[in-house]
Every structure is written in C-alpha cells, then in structure tokens.
Amino acid sequence: MTLAETAQRADTFDLTGRRAIVTGASRGIGRAITLEFAARGVRVVAVARSAEDLEETRRLAEGGAGEVLPLEADLRGDAGGPRAVVESAVELLGGVDVLVNNAGFDNEQGIDDTTVDQWDKVLDLNVRSLFLLCQAASPYLKDGGGKVINIASIFGHVGARAELAYVTSKHAVMGMTKCLALEWARKGVQVNALCPGFVDTEMLARAVGDEASASYLRRMTPLGRWAQPEEMVGPAVFLASSASDFMTGQALIVDGGYTAQ
Numbered sequence: 173m174t175l176a177e178t179a180q181r182a183d184t185f186d187l188t189g190r191r192a193i194v195t196g197a198s199r200g201i202g203r204a205i206t207l208e209f210a211a212r213g214v215r216v217v218a219v220a221r222s223a224e225d226l227e228e229t230r231r232l233a234e235g236g237a238g239e240v241l242p243l244e245a246d247l248r249g250d251a252g253g254p255r256a257v258v259e260s261a262v263e264l265l266g267g268v269d270v271l272v273n274n275a276g277f278d279n280e281q282g283i284d285d286t287t288v289d290q291w292d293k294v295l296d297l298n299v300r301s302l303f304l305l306c307q308a309a310s311p312y313l314k315d316g317g318g319k320v321i322n323i324a325s326i327f328g329h330v331g332a333r334a335e336l337a338y339v340t341s342k343h344a345v346m347g348m349t350k351c352l353a354l355e356w357a358r359k360g361v362q363v364n365a366l367c368p369g370f371v372d373t374e375m376l377a378r379a380v381g382d383e384a385s386a387s388y389l390r391r392m393t394p395l396g397r398w399a400q401p402e403e404m405v406g407p408a409v410f411l412a413s414s415a416s417d418f419m420t421g422q423a424l425i426v427d428g429g430y431t432a433q
C-alpha cells in the first residue's frame with residue numbers, strides 16, 4: 173500500500189467539519205455519541221428536554237475539535253416540534269450532514285398492562301418523531317453525503333415479553349430505515365440502524381438495579397455483561413463516516429451476541 177493510500181484509509185472515519193443533529197443527547201447513548209462526534213470535529217446540535225443535562229453534555233465536550241450546541245425540545249406531541257428542531261439546527265449549523273435519531277422511551281409493559289396513553293407515548297417518540305425529523309431534514313441531507321443513523325434495538329429484530337409497544341416501535345424503526353434507504357439511495361444519503369443490546373443507561377437502570385433481572389441480562393448475553401454507552405460510539409462513527417458509504421438500509425447489531433443465539 174502506498175503512503176497516499178494509507179493516509180486515505182486513515183481518513184475514512186474522519187468526521188471533521190460535519191454538521192450533526194443528535195436527539196436524546198442529554199444522557200446515555202446519545203450523550204456518548206455526541207461527545208465522540210464533538211471530539212472528532214463535528215458541530216453537533218444536541219436535542220433533549222432537559223436544558224440542564226444538555227448543558228452538562230456541552231460542558232463535557234469542551235476542548236474537543238468540534239462543539240455542542242444544546243437545543244431544548246420535546247419531540248413528542250405537536251408535529252411542529254421535530255420540524256422546528258431541524259429548522260433551528262439548520263440555522264445554527266448552516267445545514268445538516270448527519271441525523272442521529274436516538275431519543276427513545278420504553279414503558280416495559282405487556283399486552284394486558286399497556287394503556288393507550290403509554291402506547292401512544294412510546295410510538296410518538298420512537299416512531300412518529302423519527303418520521304417527522306427525517307421528513308424535515310430530507311432537503312438538507314440530500315445536499316450531499318448525508319447520513320441517517322436510527323438507534324433501533326435488538327428488539328427491532330426479535331420479540332420480548334412485557335415490551336409490546338417498545339418492540340413494535342423498534343420493528344417500525346427498522347421498516348422506516350429500509351424504506352428511507354431505498355428512497356434516498358440515488359440521492360447519496362445512507363440510512364442505517366444501530367441496534368444495541370443491553371446498555372447501562374437510565375433506560376436499563378431498573379433491570380440493572382434488580383439482582384434477578386441483572387443476572388437474567390448477563391445470562392441472555394453471550395458476552396456475559398451489558399455494554400457501556402461508550403461502546404456504541406465506534407459503530408456510530410462508522411455509520412456517520414465515509415467508511416460506511418456502500419452500506420444502506422442495514423442494521424448494525426451491537427449486542428454482545430444476544431441475537432446470534
């Protein structure tokens with residue numbers, strides 16, 4: 173391999189100067205991805221409801237080559253919310269190259285206990301807001317080199333007991349990922365899903381805190397443990413960078429072997 177080829181290969185994961193929106197950036201997986209992007213020179217509009225937690229994300233990113241611009245917003249409810257998020261981000265960044273649809277919610281109930289209100293809450297955030305964000309971002313992503321990363325789940329591939337609305341929502345995210353990948357394939361926009369297994373965040377706190385549930389999670393995961401949020405950033409960098417330019421409509425499953433069983 174020539175030196176030039178080696179240098180080009182080193183650049184494959186380069187994100188310098190890219191402009192991103194990351195939803196659910198106030199904690200957990202979204203914060204970890206935001207911090208890694210900012211360290212790699214990305215200007216990130218970080219979206220969530222908690223202004224205080226977003227400010228902490230911004231503070232943690234200080235000193236990186238990029239920057240974090242907090243944007244407080246509720247992605248549920250009024251369809252104008254997600255659209256306004258994209259418009260504000262475009263104003264702040266001058267465009268959008270990467271959209272990470274990460275904000276999500278799990279009500280952890282089965283068929284007999286899921287109320288209509290809970291069902292709507294899960295589907296509203298996990299599915300409807302993705303549709304609205306992608307629709308609003310569509311013209312900007314098509315400007316060239318656009319990437320969409322939908323944070324789905326292993327539960328976009330397999331079922332689970334007492335997870336009716338959540339599993340349904342994540343299968344819908346997989347469907348949306350494939351449809352958008354096909355619609356935008358000739359526009360140079362790649363759309364992929366990053367599908368974590370169990371990750372140590374607030375979403376998993378109840379299970380991790382309960383010894384019976386924690387030992388079930390360990391038993392169900394061939395690697396024998398759950399992941400830390402930082403273990404999702406490498407795959408996210410891959411999906412945001414030109415390293416994944418020939419990949420679209422796919423799922424990158426990062427689950428410690430859960431779905432290999």
Ligand SMILES: NC(=O)c1ccc[n+]([C@@H]2O[C@H](COP(=O)([O-])OP(=O)(O)OC[C@H]3O[C@@H](n4cnc5c(N)ncnc54)[C@H](OP(=O)(O)O)[C@@H]3O)[C@@H](O)[C@H]2O)c1
Nearest residue numbers: 196198200201220221222247275276325370371373374375
């Ligand atoms: N943890 C896991 O084991 C796991 C496994 C597979 C997939 N995932 C997926 O990974 C993604 C991130 O999950 P996580 O584990 O990092 O969860 P988390 O720690 O609970 O974080 C969820 C994020 O979404 C934001 N959010 C929630 N409701 C919102 C709303 N209405 N509007 C705007 N933002 C909202 C939260 O911020 P605010 O509360 O400040 O709004 C927070 O930043 C989710 O899509 C989840 O389904 C997680």
